[in-house]
Amino acid sequence: MASPPTATLPYLIIDFDSTFTQVEGLDELADIALTGDPSRERIVGEIRALTDLGMSGSINFSESLRRRLTLLPARREHLPLLVERLKGKVSDSIRRNGDFFRQFPGRVYIVSSGFREFIEPVVADFGITADYVLANTFTYDPEGRITGFDPENVLSRDGGKIEQLRRLDLTGDVYALGDGYTDYQIREAGLANRFYAFTENVAREAVVARADEILPSFDEFLYQNKLPMSLSYPKNRIRVLLLENVEASAEKLFREEGYQVEKIAGGLDEDELVERIQGVSILGIRSKTNVTQRVLDAANRLIAVGAFCIGTNQIDLTGCMKKGVAVFNAPFSNTRSVVELTLAEIIMLARRIPEKNPKMHQGEWDKSANGAFEIRGKKLGIIGYGNIGAQLSVVAEAVGLQVYYYDVAEKLQLGNATKCRTLDELLQQADIVTLHIDGRPENKNFIGAEHFAQMKPGTLFINNARGHVVDVPALADALRSGHLGGAAIDVFPHEPKTNDESFESELRGLPNVLLTPHIGGSTAEAQRNIAHFVPERIMDYVNSGNTQQSVNFPNIQLPEQQAHRLIHIHANVPGVLARINNVLATRHVNILGQYLKTNEHIGYVITDIDKQYEPELIDDLKQVEHTIKFRVLY
Numbered sequence: 181m182a183s184p185p186t187a188t189l190p191y192l193i194i195d196f197d198s199t200f201t202q203v204e205g206l207d208e209l210a211d212i213a214l215t216g217d218p219s220r221e222r223i224v225g226e227i228r229a230l231t232d233l234g235m236s237g238s239i240n241f242s243e244s245l246r247r248r249l250t251l252l253p254a255r256r257e258h259l260p261l262l263v264e265r266l267k268g269k270v271s272d273s274i275r276r277n278g279d280f281f282r283q284f285p286g287r288v289y290i291v292s293s294g295f296r297e298f299i300e301p302v303v304a305d306f307g308i309t310a311d312y313v314l315a316n317t318f319t320y321d322p323e324g325r326i327t328g329f330d331p332e333n334v335l336s337r338d339g340g341k342i343e344q345l346r347r348l349d350l351t352g353d354v355y356a357l358g359d360g361y362t363d364y365q366i367r368e369a370g371l372a373n374r375f376y377a378f379t380e381n382v383a384r385e386a387v388v389a390r391a392d393e394i395l396p397s398f399d400e401f402l403y404q405n406k407l408p409m410s411l412s413y414p415k416n417r418i419r420v421l422l423l424e425n426v427e428a429s430a431e432k433l434f435r436e437e438g439y440q441v442e443k444i445a446g447g448l449d450e451d452e453l454v455e456r457i458q459g460v461s462i463l464g465i466r467s468k469t470n471v472t473q474r475v476l477d478a479a480n481r482l483i484a485v486g487a488f489c490i491g492t493n494q495i496d497l498t499g500c501m502k503k504g505v506a507v508f509n510a511p512f513s514n515t516r517s518v519v520e521l522t523l524a525e526i527i528m529l530a531r532r533i534p535e536k537n538p539k540m541h542q543g544e545w546d547k548s549a550n551g552a553f554e555i556r557g558k559k560l561g562i563i564g565y566g567n568i569g570a571q572l573s574v575v576a577e578a579v580g581l582q583v584y585y586y587d588v589a590e591k592l593q594l595g596n597a598t599k600c601r602t603l604d605e606l607l608q609q610a611d612i613v614t615l616h617i618d619g620r621p622e623n624k625n626f627i628g629a630e631h632f633a634q635m636k637p638g639t640l641f642i643n644n645a646r647g648h649v650v651d652v653p654a655l656a657d658a659l660r661s662g663h664l665g666g667a668a669i670d671v672f673p674h675e676p677k678t679n680d681e682s683f684e685s686e687l688r689g690l691p692n693v694l695l696t697p698h699i700g701g702s703t704a705e706a707q708r709n710i711a712h713f714v715p716e717r718i719m720d721y722v723n724s725g726n727t728q729q730s731v732n733f734p735n736i737q738l739p740e741q742q743a744h745r746l747i748h749i750h751a752n753v754p755g756v757l758a759r760i761n762n763v764l765a766t767r768h769v770n771i772l773g774q775y776l777k778t779n780e781h782i783g784y785v786i787t788d789i790d791k792q793y794e795p796e797l798i799d800d801l802k803q804v805e806h807t808i809k810f811r812v813l814y
């Protein structure tokens with residue numbers, strides 16, 4: 181059996197407000213009762229502040245409760261609405277582990293200073309019956325208005341939870357879980373062996389400081405106590421490191437799933453990353469951080485790298501693969517942004533705006549048509565007809581450019597675009613040359629002096645792809661000599677790691693040259709798209725093993741998981757699958773489904789098996805020769 185033993189569960193005393201649910205019941209009740217009332221925000225705010233003072237131990241609990249209820253204009257008919265709302269706000273990790281509560285009837289008590297009227301129906305969905313809910317009760321006037329609380333109920337008093345626990349007189353181990361000071365007091369009074377500060381929704385300093393353990397999620401409690409849980413590993417133990425100012429929603433998405441996230445504004449150089457990578461399971465970068473073999477050697481827990489951009493040339497993809505690290509990028513999230521910038525640059529260069537704009541700022545009025553032309557009917561040469569090149573082709577035709585393109589790969593010709601069989605053919609006829617090739621190492625200095633020489637005099641040149649694909653000194657020469665009519669460059673072989681570093685390049689100060697700080701993909705839309713796309717791919721990989729869209733792993737889109745899933749990454753040598761299946765057969769494991777895909781370096785096998793298996797199976801599988809990484813998903 182994979183599931184740990186269940187007999188020895190201690191009694192769990194779990195708080196309700198901000199622990200079982202994400203919110204405080206009375207705050208929500210006030211919010212419902214005051215719908216449409218102009219003073220709603222103020223009163224709810226005052227109630228929240230009083231809740232906080234009571235929970236952190238700053239004022240007496242009974243005073244906090246009394247003052248809140250005085251402010252609360254709620255009625256009996258608001259309660260069903262509150263229950264509905266609270267059912268949707270059960271803490272994520274509690275909801276995830278609903279089966280745990282159903283498995284242990286009689287061992288879990290909800291002890292709360294909140295009110296039975298809304299607690300009972302919420303916890304009933306988890307198999308916790310009314311007998312195991314210890315909470316306050318409201319009092320009402322004849323019209324159904326809530327007037328206060330039953331003063332006879334022990335939980336309405338200061339020290340109420342302690343007294344309630346005394347009366348319960350539980351024998352054996354008792355663990356208290358909650359976010360409030362009164363939950364800690366149960367332990368302080370010697371009525372619980374341990375107090376766990378539950379911080380998934382709120383972390384109160386005074387409470388956390390006194391806890392035996394801090395629980396960022398209920399998964400962590402189950403994991404620490406070797407109790408059956410819905411996840412194979414608590415997410416709060418998985419560290420995510422996000423560099424280079426990745427847009428905020430990425431952090432939010434990871435945090436919502438319970439991951440531990442650290443963010444750094446700039447990029448890190450190799451030495452810095454080597455130091456920071458220890459213990460990190462998921463690394464998020466953009467174009468400036470290099471994931472080298474040295475970084476991979478220092479990475480002891482890395483399972484995935486997210487490139488929050490298109491390019492992945494900054495990552496040693498093969499090195500990652502051989503270490504069982506899956507890499508994901510956002511292959512089209514900023515495509516349109518680069519296309520729009522390129523089109524704008526074509527027009528700006530054609531009108532010599534890079535020269536005219538600074539003059540205007542210096543008070544110089546230089547009205548002339550010299551060297552300025554319309555783009556209509558001009559020949560645009562696109563080198564690299566991938567996602568960006570092809571989309572630019574469509575947009576450029578719409579504004580009257582004649583498109584010529586060159587690509588090493590066979591590409592679908594869009595609209596009226598003309599395919600060039602060789603690079604020379606394109607260079608010799610284009611009025612504007614724009615680069616959209618990828619940054620693979622073989623493309624280093626792809627465009628050099630001999631290519632600039634082949635371009636027509638006055639050609640405009642654009643590089644929004646990667647800095648190292650152009651020989652920059654040769655470009656500077658071609659601009660200085662006046663052979664090129666202008667250039668727009670967004671990417672450079674050496675880019676500052678942060679906005680605090682200065683930008684050095686021999687392109688600075690050259691005429692009709694538009695320089696931008698690698699902002700082709702830096703739009704709100706692109707960053708938002710990327711910040712969703714990449715975390716979703718990575719979390720799907722962590723949760724289900726799905727490698728669809730990975731840039732270095734064999735792509736497998738897996739069906740929904742059946743029972744337990746074994747994820748095995750191994751060196752692609754003959755016989756590994758046979759060995760895996762041999763182990764499964766020897767341990768009499770029933771296979772429900774199996775999926776295998778390989779590439780030149782690794783094999784990726786996913787096996788769905790019945791939940792019932794001997795725990796030794798896992799060690800056996802880890803020991804299969806040529807295993808790189810192995811994990812189990814529940």
Ligand SMILES: NC(=O)C1=CN([C@@H]2O[C@H](COP(=O)(O)OP(=O)(O)OC[C@H]3O[C@@H](n4cnc5c(N)ncnc54)[C@H](O)[C@@H]3O)[C@@H](O)[C@H]2O)C=CC1
Nearest residue numbers: 490491564566567568587588589616617618619645700701
């Ligand atoms: N400036 C910025 O902020 C951004 C830059 N980029 C860069 O733009 C470039 C293009 O991106 P996508 O179109 O999404 O990539 P893609 O992979 O879809 O297209 C690249 C195309 O270039 C072709 N190619 C590669 N080497 C070539 C060569 N030597 N000669 C001719 N064709 C060659 C490939 O066959 C492919 O069709 C990448 O380098 C990417 O990193 C992407 C997004 C933002």
Ligand SMILES: O=C(O)CCC(=O)C(=O)O
Nearest residue numbers: 466467489490491701702
């Ligand atoms: O915005 C970034 O960080 C990099 C954009 C880029 O070059 C890419 O997506 O490949």
